[in-house]
Amino acid sequence: MSQSNQEIYHDAVVKRLIQFSVFWVIIAMGAGVYLAAEFIWPTIDFGQFWLSFGRLRPVHTNGIIFGFGVSALMATAFYSVQRTSHVPLFMPKLAWFCCYAWQLLVILGAISLLAGWTSSKEYAELEWPFDIAIAIIWVCFGVVFFGTIATRRIRPIYISNWFYGGLIIVIAMLHIVNNLAIPVTFGKSYSLYAGAQDAIVQWWYGHNAVGFLLTGGFLGMLYYFLPKHSEQPIWSYRLSVISFWAFTYSYIWAGPHHLHYNSIPEWVQSLGMVMSLILLAPSWATMINGIMTVSKAWQKLRVDPALKFIVLSLAFYGLATFEGPMMAIRSVNVVSHFTDWTIGHVHSGALGWNAMITYGTFYFLVPKLVGQPLHSIRLANIHFWLALSGTILYILSMWAGGVSQGLMWLSVDDYGQLSFSFREIMASMTSYYGLRLIAGLIFFIGTILMAWNLGMTMRGRNTVPVTPPPVPEKFRLDRKAGKDETTIAPGVPAA
Amino acid sequence: MNALKLHRILEQNTGLLIFGILFISSIGGLVQILPSLNDETLSTPTMNTRVYDAVELTGRDIYIREGCHVCHSQQIRPLVAEVERYGPYSRSGEFVYDRPFLWGSKRTGPDLHRIGGKYSDQWHETHLLNPRAVVPESIMPAYPWLSERPASAAGDIQRKMQVLQSMGHPYSPEDINNAEAALQGLTEMEALIRYLQMLGTSFDASQADAPMEGM
Ligand code: HEM
Numbered sequence: 001m002s003q004s005n006q007e008i009y010h011d012a013v014v015k016r017l018i019q020f021s022v023f024w025v026i027i028a029m030g031a032g033v034y035l036a037a038e039f040i041w042p043t044i045d046f047g048q049f050w051l052s053f054g055r056l057r058p059v060h061t062n063g064i065i066f067g068f069g070v071s072a073l074m075a076t077a078f079y080s081v082q083r084t085s086h087v088p089l090f091m092p093k094l095a096w097f098c099c100y101a102w103q104l105l106v107i108l109g110a111i112s113l114l115a116g117w118t119s120s121k122e123y124a125e126l127e128w129p130f131d132i133a134i135a136i137i138w139v140c141f142g143v144v145f146f147g148t149i150a151t152r153r154i155r156p157i158y159i160s161n162w163f164y165g166g167l168i169i170v171i172a173m174l175h176i177v178n179n180l181a182i183p184v185t186f187g188k189s190y191s192l193y194a195g196a197q198d199a200i201v202q203w204w205y206g207h208n209a210v211g212f213l214l215t216g217g218f219l220g221m222l223y224y225f226l227p228k229h230s231e232q233p234i235w236s237y238r239l240s241v242i243s244f245w246a247f248t249y250s251y252i253w254a255g256p257h258h259l260h261y262n263s264i265p266e267w268v269q270s271l272g273m274v275m276s277l278i279l280l281a282p283s284w285a286t287m288i289n290g291i292m293t294v295s296k297a298w299q300k301l302r303v304d305p306a307l308k309f310i311v312l313s314l315a316f317y318g319l320a321t322f323e324g325p326m327m328a329i330r331s332v333n334v335v336s337h338f339t340d341w342t343i344g345h346v347h348s349g350a351l352g353w354n355a356m357i358t359y360g361t362f363y364f365l366v367p368k369l370v371g372q373p374l375h376s377i378r379l380a381n382i383h384f385w386l387a388l389s390g391t392i393l394y395i396l397s398m399w400a401g402g403v404s405q406g407l408m409w410l411s412v413d414d415y416g417q418l419s420f421s422f423r424e425i426m427a428s429m430t431s432y433y434g435l436r437l438i439a440g441l442i443f444f445i446g447t448i449l450m451a452w453n454l455g456m457t458m459r460g461r462n463t464v465p466v467t468p469p470p471v472p473e474k475f476r477l478d479r480k481a482g483k484d485e486t487t488i489a490p491g492v493p494a495a
Numbered sequence: 496m497n498a499l500k501l502h503r504i505l506e507q508n509t510g511l512l513i514f515g516i517l518f519i520s521s522i523g524g525l526v527q528i529l530p531s532l533n534d535e536t537l538s539t540p541t542m543n544t545r546v547y548d549a550v551e552l553t554g555r556d557i558y559i560r561e562g563c564h565v566c567h568s569q570q571i572r573p574l575v576a577e578v579e580r581y582g583p584y585s586r587s588g589e590f591v592y593d594r595p596f597l598w599g600s601k602r603t604g605p606d607l608h609r610i611g612g613k614y615s616d617q618w619h620e621t622h623l624l625n626p627r628a629v630v631p632e633s634i635m636p637a638y639p640w641l642s643e644r645p646a647s648a649a650g651d652i653q654r655k656m657q658v659l660q661s662m663g664h665p666y667s668p669e670d671i672n673n674a675e676a677a678l679q680g681l682t683e684m685e686a687l688i689r690y691l692q693m694l695g696t697s698f699d700a701s702q703a704d705a706p707m708e709g710m
């Protein structure tokens with residue numbers, strides 16, 4: 001590999017991906033705030049089709065998940081896989097291709113959604129030309145990632161790489177199967193599956209996009225950056241290995257909890273429910289493992305906003321993965337399904353877990369990348385409190401609103417007559433939606449502060465060059481002579 | 496302990512790791528998805544379920560394009576209150592010609608599976624042009640542009656029906672040949688309303704039995 005001659009970690013692509021990720025969180029979260037406002041003032045789409053709720057909503061979800069989430073995951077995967085393999089990225093040009101091609105895809109994808117091109121399947125809305133592009137870029141991501149691992153200089157493959165690996169492999173499988181369709185035109189296709197079968201396949205995808213992207217991928221981030229930043233080893237490596245396999249095995253089964261009491265066979269629903277309950281075990285094992293890991297670093301936690309974000313995100317991870325299995329119980333789901341309770345659950349995971357862990361990681365990583373302290377620690381602390389209060393207000397308003405909405409929909413009087421009309425219940429939601437809008441604004445303002453803070457830290461600065469440190473004798477991986485020798489720079493002990 | 500030893504091998508081999516993840520993660524799908532895809536009861540239409548005609552299909556695709564499904568479900572659960580509010584609960588056989596399914600995951604607005612026949616065409620038109628004209632407290636968006644665009648604008652209706660036919664939807668050659676003509680002179684608004692008015696009507700009320708679950 002001639003490109004790794006200079007033996008320096010490829011960090012410029014990491015920095016660029018972080019910039020894109022921050023760009024997307026502003027755009028897509030801005031869209032989320034706008035949607036929240038449309039719940040209160042439905043006419044603020046001004047008769048413009050591209051501001052219409054039905055078209056803007058998938059821009060929010062896709063922009064956040066694929067723009068913000070995947071860019072952050074690519075950035076941190078590229079960063080950590082080099083450190084844990086003691087070798088620069090495999091095929092760095094391909095990594096740059098992934099970086100830019102992905103951004104182009106998300107931008108064009110967002111425009112196509114506004115234009116009304118959509119498959120309608122949640123988190124898989126993008127039409128077939130985009131699906132093909134996603135598959136190609138994803139394979140390139142996999143080549144860079146697994147290529148780096150395959151050329152590593154240290155024998156064990158560190159646990160964070162398992163989770164990133166799971167993200168790459170499982171999402172590829174789900175994406176391809178769920179999006180099979182026959183094209184009609186460039187912007188329209190018909191799903192290969194119909195009706196109930198389409199629903200089962202879609203929620204197998206939908207739940208596991210949450211599972212392996214929003215959960216598994218971000219767990220990879222956790223397993224690298226939490227020990228790194230708290231300067232503590234993982235509390236129990238064995239527990240993390242066991243929970244990895246338990247997680248990978250059981251998540252896949254849980255999709256049907258999105259279809260309780262819908263027109264699908266009862267055995268599928270029951271299986272989905274049982275497996276969702278089982279899922280509580282690996283989820284909480286992971287959370288406990290994380291909490292125990294920082295338990296010796298409380299001193300640092302008091303003063304370091306980045307670590308505060310990461311630890312808080314673990315708490316919300318615990319909350320969302322407790323609430324989820326509860327909502328997967330059929331008799332609870334009767335109330336929560338179709339209501340704003342689901343939206344509350346989504347955002348306890350999305351804001352509390354995904355956004356916070358990413359923010360914490362960025363606050364830690366960006367100063368390291370450019371070799372400069374964070375522009376303003378104070379601002380980051382303010383951001384922390386904005387994020388925390390915004391998340392709590394969001395969740396509380398949607399819980400209160402969602403539970404009352406669900407109970408009112410189901411309420412019948414002694415004669416079997418409905419107690420409330422749909423319109424009455426709809427009208428009773430306005431104040432909850434108002435609180436949610438305020439919560440979203442608070443969270444959004446914090447995010448803008450972060451963007452500014454990180455921007456000032458990075459401004460005009462290049463990434464500092466880092467050479468791979470020597471691998472301790474015990475873990476060194478001997479490669480066959482002739483393959484690796486040429487790539488080893490002076491100063492780095494040869495294998 | 497043995498398992499951990501086995502793991503040591505996995506942990507040091509990229510190829511095995513990839514294979515291991517792929518293998519473990521596909522089990523659940525194979526056990527759940529494959530039987531469902533082969534389950535004939537899920538792909539057998541109920542007695543009166545028929546394919547969408549050219550106008551209804553166009554209306555349905557407008558429904559998808561505008562994202563009505565992000566606020567409206569098309570899935571009535573077998574619960575007393577739900578059947579009372581929306582009508583007989585949904586059967587899997589009613590959806591066999593739905594590509595994609597539109598059951599939804601959020602009810603910001605009411606379920607629409609049996610909206611067909613509930614209101615007049617005129618009501619729907621007024622409502623879609625400005626929901627607040629008929630329901631003052633409504634938070635549904637207005638869709639003024641629908642009445643300005645011709646239903647045949649995309650010009651792909653025959654191709655659409657051919658694609659569906661290739662997947663087993665029983666369209667006759669005449670259905671497809673007459674499709675363009677059927678759309679002539681209609682606006683997108685009219686096509687959408689035609690779709691709404693046929694929703695859920697294939698179900699014969701006499702087949703309706705008691706809800707399965709008390710709530
Ligand atoms: C053990 C873990 C979890 C379980 C068992 C679980 C279970 C559930 C259940 C039962 C629903 C409601 C489905 C419905 O009634 O329509 C749901 C929705 C959802 N959950 Fe979770 N959840 C878990 C963790 C998470 C986490 C960590 C996130 C991270 C963001 C998350 C994101 C979502 C999303 C986005 C939806 C909405 C899907 C939709 O309807 O569009 N979940 N989950």
Ligand code: HEM
Nearest residue numbers: 029032033035036061064343346350351354355440443444
């Ligand atoms: C300021 C922050 C945010 C606000 C105000 C906001 C607002 C919204 C609104 C209004 C909806 C539509 C709910 C409905 O149809 O009833 C929504 C849906 C959604 N949002 Fe957010 N959002 C924010 C941040 C995020 C973040 C950071 C993520 C992901 C990491 C996220 C993921 C989602 C998802 C997955 C859905 C779809 C839920 C479902 O279908 O059940 N949001 N959001």
